[in-house]
Amino acid sequence: MSSRAQRNTYYGGYTDNLDNQALASSSYGTKRKHVTFGPYYVGSTLGEGEFGKVKLGWTKTTSKLEMPKQVAIKLIRRDAILNYSEKETKIYREINALKHLTHPNIVKLEEVLQNSKYIGIVLEFASGGEFYKYIQKKRRLKETPACRLFAQLVSGVHYMHSKGLVHRDLKLENLLLDKHENLIITDFGFVNEFSQRNELMKTSCGSPCYAAPELVVTTEPYEARKADVWSCGIILYAMLAGYLPWDDDPQNPDGDDIAKLYLYITKTALKFPEYINPIQRDLLRKILVSDPTKRLNIRNIEKHEWLIPHTQFLSVSPEEWDTMEIKADRNIQLRSSSASSSATKRYTMSHMPTSADSIRTGDKYSISTTSRTEKHNSLVIDSSRYSLPAPAQESASNIMSNQFSAEKEQLKASDKIKPRTSEIQEHTRTNSAASVALQAVVAADINNIKPVENFDNITQTTSYNLTRPHSASNSITKKNSSSSYSTFNKYGTIMEDSSEKGSEKSTGYVHSNKNSHLRSDHKKPRPTSYHPGSSSAGYTDFLATYNVNKRDSNNEGKKSAVYDSVPSLVLNELSEESLIINKTEKFTNHDQNLPSNENKYPLGSQGTSNTISSAVHENTSSISDNFKKLSLHSDSASTQKPIDVDNSANKKRFSFLSLSSFGSSNRNLSSELVAINQTKPDASKTSLSSQNVTASHKNIQQGRDASHVSVPGVRPNRINYEASKRFSSINTNTRNTPNSNRSKRASVMVANVSGIRMDDNPLNSKDHKINENSNNNSTAREPHQNGQSTAKRVIDFFKRRSMRT
Numbered sequence: 001m002s003s004r005a006q007r008n009t010y011y012g013g014y015t016d017n018l019d020n021q022a023l024a025s026s027s028y029g030t031k032r033k034h035v036t037f038g039p040y041y042v043g044s045t046l047g048e049g050e051f052g053k054v055k056l057g058w059t060k061t062t063s064k065l066e067m068p069k070q071v072a073i074k075l076i077r078r079d080a081i082l083n084y085s086e087k088e089t090k091i092y093r094e095i096n097a098l099k100h101l102t103h104p105n106i107v108k109l110e111e112v113l114q115n116s117k118y119i120g121i122v123l124e125f126a127s128g129g130e131f132y133k134y135i136q137k138k139r140r141l142k143e144t145p146a147c148r149l150f151a152q153l154v155s156g157v158h159y160m161h162s163k164g165l166v167h168r169d170l171k172l173e174n175l176l177l178d179k180h181e182n183l184i185i186t187d188f189g190f191v192n193e194f195s196q197r198n199e200l201m202k203t204s205c206g207s208p209c210y211a212a213p214e215l216v217v218t219t220e221p222y223e224a225r226k227a228d229v230w231s232c233g234i235i236l237y238a239m240l241a242g243y244l245p246w247d248d249d250p251q252n253p254d255g256d257d258i259a260k261l262y263l264y265i266t267k268t269a270l271k272f273p274e275y276i277n278p279i280q281r282d283l284l285r286k287i288l289v290s291d292p293t294k295r296l297n298i299r300n301i302e303k304h305e306w307l308i309p310h311t312q313f314l315s316v317s318p319e320e321w322d323t324m325e326i327k328a329d330r331n332i333q334l335r336s337s338s339a340s341s342s343a344t345k346r347y348t349m350s351h352m353p354t355s356a357d358s359i360r361t362g363d364k365y366s367i368s369t370t371s372r373t374e375k376h377n378s379l380v381i382d383s384s385r386y387s388l389p390a391p392a393q394e395s396a397s398n399i400m401s402n403q404f405s406a407e408k409e410q411l412k413a414s415d416k417i418k419p420r421t422s423e424i425q426e427h428t429r430t431n432s433a434a435s436v437a438l439q440a441v442v443a444a445d446i447n448n449i450k451p452v453e454n455f456d457n458i459t460q461t462t463s464y465n466l467t468r469p470h471s472a473s474n475s476i477t478k479k480n481s482s483s484s485y486s487t488f489n490k491y492g493t494i495m496e497d498s499s500e501k502g503s504e505k506s507t508g509y510v511h512s513n514k515n516s517h518l519r520s521d522h523k524k525p526r527p528t529s530y531h532p533g534s535s536s537a538g539y540t541d542f543l544a545t546y547n548v549n550k551r552d553s554n555n556e557g558k559k560s561a562v563y564d565s566v567p568s569l570v571l572n573e574l575s576e577e578s579l580i581i582n583k584t585e586k587f588t589n590h591d592q593n594l595p596s597n598e599n600k601y602p603l604g605s606q607g608t609s610n611t612i613s614s615a616v617h618e619n620t621s622s623i624s625d626n627f628k629k630l631s632l633h634s635d636s637a638s639t640q641k642p643i644d645v646d647n648s649a650n651k652k653r654f655s656f657l658s659l660s661s662f663g664s665s666n667r668n669l670s671s672e673l674v675a676i677n678q679t680k681p682d683a684s685k686t687s688l689s690s691q692n693v694t695a696s697h698k699n700i701q702q703g704r705d706a707s708h709v710s711v712p713g714v715r716p717n718r719i720n721y722e723a724s725k726r727f728s729s730i731n732t733n734t735r736n737t738p739n740s741n742r743s744k745r746a747s748v749m750v751a752n753v754s755g756i757r758m759d760d761n762p763l764n765s766k767d768h769k770i771n772e773n774s775n776n777n778s779t780a781r782e783p784h785q786n787g788q789s790t791a792k793r794v795i796d797f798f799k800r801r802s803m804r805t
């Protein structure tokens with residue numbers, strides 16, 4: 001028993017001592033076949049997101065000496081997104097963003113594969129699991145790990161900002177850990193480009209509980225980076241406190257009256273549990289400031305006293321990260337001598353991979369030879385190079401500058417793809433680089449899928465087949481004779497296995513030449529993980545050993561769980577079936593206590609910043625494929641106590657408000673809209689503009705009920721109605737997985753709540769801009785009188801909304 005457990009123990013990361021092939025074929029004495037997807041075996045479900053399941057995958061190996069590389073494959077059913085361009089937008093947005101981000105704390109995109117049924121986004125495998133579960137297990141983080149992880153978060157966010165990208169959905173659920181407990185930012189579905197010249201954005205999105213106040217309470221364009229900063233503050237608070245900062249309205253314990261909740265949050269000062277020390281409070285108070293102009297920016301955060309232990313790490317510039325090369329285990333390696341800045345050298349010295357690591361990774365993973373300038377051939381225009389205008393929708397101006405003729409050319413090139421992109425073009429009000437990129441990518445998807453002659457071409461021409469061994473390629477082409485796989489290369493060109501179309505093509509792939517102008521062989525280098533406190537390479541060894549030992553000793557059978565979970569199904573057909581990994585990793589704790597700063601930052605002083613925040617817990621929400629049904633499920637709010645993982649109720653600690661707030665019935669959207677119209681007779685005066693959101697009957701009812709609550713300084717009817725409407729706009733992330741037991745908050749496109757005024761809160765800064773036109777515009781926010789047409793409009797609105805860049 002013990003020997004078997006030791007042999008098969010799964011600890012994430014690399015499968016040391018594991019004979020994959022042997023296990024695959026004989027672990028239980030029977031010959032088993034793996035489900036495959038492209039060059040990967042597909043195993044357990046790691047998690048589930050908006051688009052479907054994320055599966056563990058690992059490369060096929062030809063020899064017993066070769067270690068399989070583990071990946072996470074985000075599988076998206078093609079038929080689920082075929083007709084919904086907003087979903088496609090999210091997917092391609094994520095892909096395009098990840099292609100351009102090379103940072104140890106940002107998930108690495110390995111490649112994108114597709115067959116006739118699925119698009120598979122192959123990501124590096126974050127074996128440390130989900131960050132919020134990590135916090136749950138520990139109840140809260142001690143200062144040292146919190147500081148380290150927050151520094152990594154800040155570094156990653158700073159890096160993406162420097163690339164002209166904002167995440168817009170930073171939250172605990174979108175943070176993962178690698179095997180060394182380094183933070184990995186993931187889920188870039190809401191990422192957007194901003195221009196250094198004008199980064200203001202209008203589309204509010206993300207999870208309400210992490211949403212900056214300016215996203216919610218005004219209709220003014222907001223400074224996108226500052227919104228990310230706010231989310232970082234919420235995350236930091238959750239790390240340190242073990243719960244979210246605004247989560248406990250005694251008047252509204254279940255949080256099911258959203259309007260009330262918002263008012264509560266708006267009027268409640270930031271409070272700290274006693275165990276958050278003064279220096280941490282100081283930082284939090286400077287981040288969680290309602291007025292974005294007074295909020296710290298990311299650079300100032302990096303300079304904050306609390307992060308001094310990580311100054312060296314935080315001093316690595318984005319350019320320096322670009323010059324570093326990733327190793328598969330996220331250890332650092334200097335990419336080239338020319339890039340040897342002092343910081344680069346420092347980290348190279350500290351994080352050179354061990355010999356064992358080198359063996360595991362092999363040279364095949366260390367591909368980084370292409371000039372950075374080639375990046376500019378990419379579909380996503382490098383904002384750092386081009387002074388892009390703010391996306392029309394996100395900026396005050398809808399005018400596209402003439403200087404972006406290259407983008408226009410790409411747009412022209414994509415004109416021919418109208419059958420599938422017409423919706424995108426219809427609903428996208430921007431000619432931003434992101435939208436151009438999207439359209440060009442989709443164009444490639446539509447028209448430029450062509451068979452190639454030789455599978456090996458892929459490894460030569462695609463930038464993200466960095467890890468695909470030729471042996472695996474051969475394997476897949478032999479075995480998957482009836483399946484069709486294609487890959488997106490880094491520049492959006494899709495290459496598809498034509499095996500489905502003709503047997504003579506089953507042995508290879510053909511690269512489309514139509515988009516050859518978009519291609520280059522650019523291969524991004526990738527930096528590796530930062531291990532704070534590490535002053536020698538030995539730290540990596542220690543961590544690796546420590547983790548392995550810990551996990552080996554605490555996760556008996558884990559490895560077997562993964563491999564055993566592979567269903568014995570026929571090849572070529574990715575199964576929906578899979579077993580769940582029993583995530584029982586024991587996390588290490590490297591806490592050290594920093595000196596107390598009690599005197600400098602007296603305890604007990606409360607923050608004066610007021611915030612507005614809410615959380616939406618998507619539990620079993622579902623939306624039908626045709627957007628007609630909006631099924632929202634109930635969940636209860638959690639109480640403000642440290643997380644107790646043994647208590648099932650407290651497992652929802654980070655999900656303090658559920659979609660139950662928006663309707664416990666399974667009424668479809670159309671009928672709810674009819675009900676809305678019935679309850680809002682004056683809606684005939686209105687039209688559903690792009691700024692409008694619609695409300696479920698229940699939401700409106702909630703708003704009306706809440707309107708009886710007297711709140712000084714606020715017009716209750718307007719507030720509640722608008723707040724209800726805003727939350728009912730949750731649509732883009734409602735999952736089509738009604739039976740899922742996932743407990744995860746939804747990210748949403750948040751409409752502005754004009755009725756809640758920042759200055760209603762006495763704690764608010766007076767100079768904060770309020771949308772003074774909100775009253776005048778209020779009628780325009782109400783639903784259309786005609787139920788049927790309103791329903792249609794709402795559906796269209798949802799599409800438009802999620803298409804906004």
Ligand SMILES: Nc1ncnc2c1ncn2[C@@H]1O[C@H](COP(=O)(O)OP(=O)(O)OP(=O)(O)O)[C@@H](O)[C@H]1O
Pocket residue numbers: 046047048049050051052054072074107123124125126127130173174176186187189733747
């Ligand atoms: N690289 C990865 N390594 C390990 N697990 C992962 C990885 N990516 C995703 N997962 C798991 O899959 C889950 C869903 O992934 P993800 O959030 O990226 O999907 P999504 O469809 O974008 O979801 P959403 O948009 O709702 O957040 C994660 O919560 C996590 O548990």
